[in-house]
Amino acid sequence: MTQIEAESPTTAGPQRYVHLAQVRYADLDPQQHVNNVRMLTYLEDARVGFLHFGIGDGRPEAFGATVVARQEADYVAPLLPRTDPVRVELWVTEVRNASFSMSYEILDDQRVYLRAKTVLVGFDVATQSARRLNDAERALLNKYS
Secondary structure, three states, X not given: OEEEEOOXXXXXXXXXXXXEEOOOHHHEOOOOOXXXXXXXXXXXXXXXXXXXXXXXXXXXXXXXXXXXXXEEEEEOOOOOOOOOOEEEEEEEEEEOOOEXXXXXXXXXXXXXXXXXXXXXXXXXXXXXXEOOOOHHHHHHHHHOO
């Protein structure tokens, strides 16, 4: 799996972060399409790549801890076994003091397979409570909003 920067967005709007996900045999359900839970894992992989490496220095601590507060997904079309990776594109839709929202699409050049939204909250592990986003985090998020 690979992360790439979209040179130009797939559609008009904010800059998108692009993660390439390879469909594996283990991702398939008995109907021979990617299981709905694995589709959410593709989103998680893209989100982790964006938050950890988006700042550019590659340090996992570059973006502080977050927790998922809400996630919703619309399964648009079944994703079938394939040899080419599928794109997971994400962008930021809202930035607040301690939280932010992201939208995603899992797609290829022919169709969209999934559309999703996630609300993430900055999290202080030591106190087990919400925390405010810092300036570096906001700068990254604003680049993709």
